[in-house]
Amino acid sequence: MASRHEGQRARRRSVAHRAVALSAAAWLGACAVGPDYQTPVLSLPSHWGSEAQAQPAKAPALSQWWHNLGDDTLNALIEEAVRDNLDVATAKAKVREARASYDQSRGSLFPSVGASGSAKRQKTGSSGSSGGGSGDVTNQFQAGFDASWELDLFGGNRRGVEASAYGIDAADEELRAALLTLVGDVASNYVEARGYQARIAFARQTAESQRQTESLTRVKFETGESSGVDVANASGQASSTEANIPSLEANFAAAVHRLSVLTGRAPAALIDRMKADAPIPAPTAPIPTGVPADILRSRPDVRLAERQLAQQTALIGEAEAARYPSISLTGSVSTAGVNVGDLAKSSSISWAFGPTLSLPIFNAGELAATVRVAEAQRDQSFIAFKASVLTALEDVENAATALTQERIKYQKLESSANSYREAARLARALYQNGASSFLDVLDAERSLYSAEDTLIQSRVAIATDYVALNKALGGGWDGAVDASKPEIVDTNTGPHLISNNPAKP
Numbered sequence: 152m153a154s155r156h157e158g159q160r161a162r163r164r165s166v167a168h169r170a171v172a173l174s175a176a177a178w179l180g181a182c183a184v185g186p187d188y189q190t191p192v193l194s195l196p197s198h199w200g201s202e203a204q205a206q207p208a209k210a211p212a213l214s215q216w217w218h219n220l221g222d223d224t225l226n227a228l229i230e231e232a233v234r235d236n237l238d239v240a241t242a243k244a245k246v247r248e249a250r251a252s253y254d255q256s257r258g259s260l261f262p263s264v265g266a267s268g269s270a271k272r273q274k275t276g277s278s279g280s281s282g283g284g285s286g287d288v289t290n291q292f293q294a295g296f297d298a299s300w301e302l303d304l305f306g307g308n309r310r311g312v313e314a315s316a317y318g319i320d321a322a323d324e325e326l327r328a329a330l331l332t333l334v335g336d337v338a339s340n341y342v343e344a345r346g347y348q349a350r351i352a353f354a355r356q357t358a359e360s361q362r363q364t365e366s367l368t369r370v371k372f373e374t375g376e377s378s379g380v381d382v383a384n385a386s387g388q389a390s391s392t393e394a395n396i397p398s399l400e401a402n403f404a405a406a407v408h409r410l411s412v413l414t415g416r417a418p419a420a421l422i423d424r425m426k427a428d429a430p431i432p433a434p435t436a437p438i439p440t441g442v443p444a445d446i447l448r449s450r451p452d453v454r455l456a457e458r459q460l461a462q463q464t465a466l467i468g469e470a471e472a473a474r475y476p477s478i479s480l481t482g483s484v485s486t487a488g489v490n491v492g493d494l495a496k497s498s499s500i501s502w503a504f505g506p507t508l509s510l511p512i513f514n515a516g517e518l519a520a521t522v523r524v525a526e527a528q529r530d531q532s533f534i535a536f537k538a539s540v541l542t543a544l545e546d547v548e549n550a551a552t553a554l555t556q557e558r559i560k561y562q563k564l565e566s567s568a569n570s571y572r573e574a575a576r577l578a579r580a581l582y583q584n585g586a587s588s589f590l591d592v593l594d595a596e597r598s599l600y601s602a603e604d605t606l607i608q609s610r611v612a613i614a615t616d617y618v619a620l621n622k623a624l625g626g627g628w629d630g631a632v633d634a635s636k637p638e639i640v641d642t643n644t645g646p647h648l649i650s651n652n653p654a655k656p
Contacts, residue, residue: 183306184475185468188317188461191533193540195443201551209439213449213626217338220432220614224424225341228414232337233628235415239333242326243634249322253315259308262300262480269293295485302480307472310465317462324458326634327451331627333413338432338618340409345431346611347403350604352428354396357600361389364579364596368589381589388593392600431610434617440551440624446543449625456532456539463529470525474518479507546623554616561609568606571599 217229233239271291303309365385371377407425408418446453482504511518578595581587 182304183309183468184471185306185310186464188313188464190457191460191536193447193537195447195540195544198442199440199548199551201548201555209441211439211441211445211449211624211626213621213624214629216438216621216626217334217618219434219436220338220342220617221435222341222429222432224429225338225432228341228410228421229334229337229628232333232414233330233630233632236329236333236413237415238329239326239632240638242322242329243632243636244638246319246322246326246634247637249315249319253312253319256308256311256315259301260303260312262298264296264298266296267294290489291487292489292491293485293487295483297481297483299479299481302478303472304478305472305475307469307475307477310468310472314462314465314469317458317465321455321458321462324451324455326632327627328455330632331451331622331625334627335618335622337410337413339615340406340413342432342611342614342618344403344406344410344425345429346607346614347399347406348428349431349607349610351396351399351403353603353607354392354399357596357603358389358392358396361385361392361596364592365389367583376585377589384589384593388597431607432614433610434614438551438554438617438620438624440547440620443544443547446540446547446625450539450543451625451627453536453539453543453625456536460529460532460536463525463532467522467525467529470518470522473521474511476508476510479509481505481507543623543625547620550616550620550623554613554620557609557612557616561606561613564602564606564609568599568602571595571602575599 217225269292271293272288273291274288301308365382368377368381368385372379372382404422407421410425411418411420411422414421447457448454482502484500484502486500488499575592575595575598578587578592582589582592
């Protein structure tokens with residue numbers, strides 16, 4: 152009996168050794184079908200068209216660029232938005248999804264093992280004519296393990312894991328893109344809100360001055376030094392200026408509402424915080440724009456498109472591998488007995504092991520068509536990558552040109568406002584001395600108000616263009632962002648009773 156048991160164990164060891172050897176040989180000899188991804192090399196300009204290439208370009212300094220606007224409230228709002236914005240929270244969830252998908256696909260590279268067990272009580276025998284019966288009542292217990300492993304000879308599963316890894320990179324870049332957009336939107340809306348505040352304050356100041364002019368005209372009318380037409384014109388001009396204030400107030404409120412939503416709050420949450428007047432943020436440092444090739448590293452939308460191209464390339468190999476044979480190793484061990492204690496005895500143990508070959512022979516071109524679909528999708532991703540690069544170049548060129556030209560415009564507007572300011576002063580002095588008509592005063596004050604208001608708008612445009620240029624260059628949040636924490640933490644997820652009256656929405 153002992154020698155028979157030794158022989159069985161020797162045979163089992165021999166089979167196990169052959170299985171390990173076959174697995175190792177298959178793994179070492181495995182290959183991967185489909186194209187291997189290589190980052191495309193694109194031909195880009197050596198310098199920006201909006202800049203003269205007089206000296207080597209400095210790399211753009213994009214880290215915490217909004218600090219150059221010198222506004223502590225803006226800095227705080229950006230930090231709050233990064234923490235609480237809902238679009239960013241969605242992008243974080245997509246990162247977690249991509250990581251889970253990678254772990255899911257990675258499991259296909261390893262063997263799967265399962266266990267089973269059963270217990271049965273049965274009666275065997277025949278029943279008598281009286282309706283009674285005789286026979287043996289026995290128990291049967293069974294337990295076993297089974298395992299399977301696809302050898303992935305042609306790399307289909309590995310291509311799937313590769314695609315999932317690129318998917319993680321793409322999700323990370325999508326998160327960076329959401330943060331870039333968020334920082335730019337918060338800064339732009341903040342600048343606009345402060346600009347509306349400045350325009351409201353100036354409109355009120357101008358309207359007050361015009362009401363004083365109206366009062367002076369009434370006094371002159373009562374003494375016979377002016378006409379009723381002058382009084383009506385003075386009153387009408389003041390009312391016209393005051394009529395601009397409600398629309399400016401509405402625009403200010405809309406900008407604050409947008410800021411509140413961007414920070415994850417209700418629309419009116421920041422009204423009290425933004426009520427206090429503050430200057431329009433002004434850039435305190437020039438922007439080095441670097442060279443066009445820098446956007447390949449700094450723009451998250453470009454990096455996202457490149458990672459998506461890599462992912463689609465890997466999926467071609469996964470589709471191609473389905474056209475080749477596949478081999479799986481399967482094995483099982485089971486034991487049975489009439490008592491639980493018998494399950495461990497060698498006499499009741501059985502096992503099975505062997506490879507399974509699957510070979511696609513005829514599928515009416517379905518698998519080949521699947522490969523062509525994957526190739527066409529890869530081509531679309533490549534085109535999207537090139538388009539994202541061109542869009543990024545266009546964004547930078549437009550933003551740089553807009554900022555440069557707006558600064559030139561501001562200088563001219565400032566000179567114009569100074570001239571109109573002097574003209575208004577002289578017109579009022581001449582009118583008070585009776586050397587000019589009141590129409591000259593009205594015309595000068597109207598021109599001055601328009602010039603000053605346009606000057607304020609130009610200051611807003613400079614700050615907005617500054618934000619747009621940093622955004623176009625790829626400047627976003629570069630601090631730590633924890634994407635591992637879920638929004639909802641489930642509890643009591645193990646086995647438990649289901650309530651008969653679940654909560655209704």
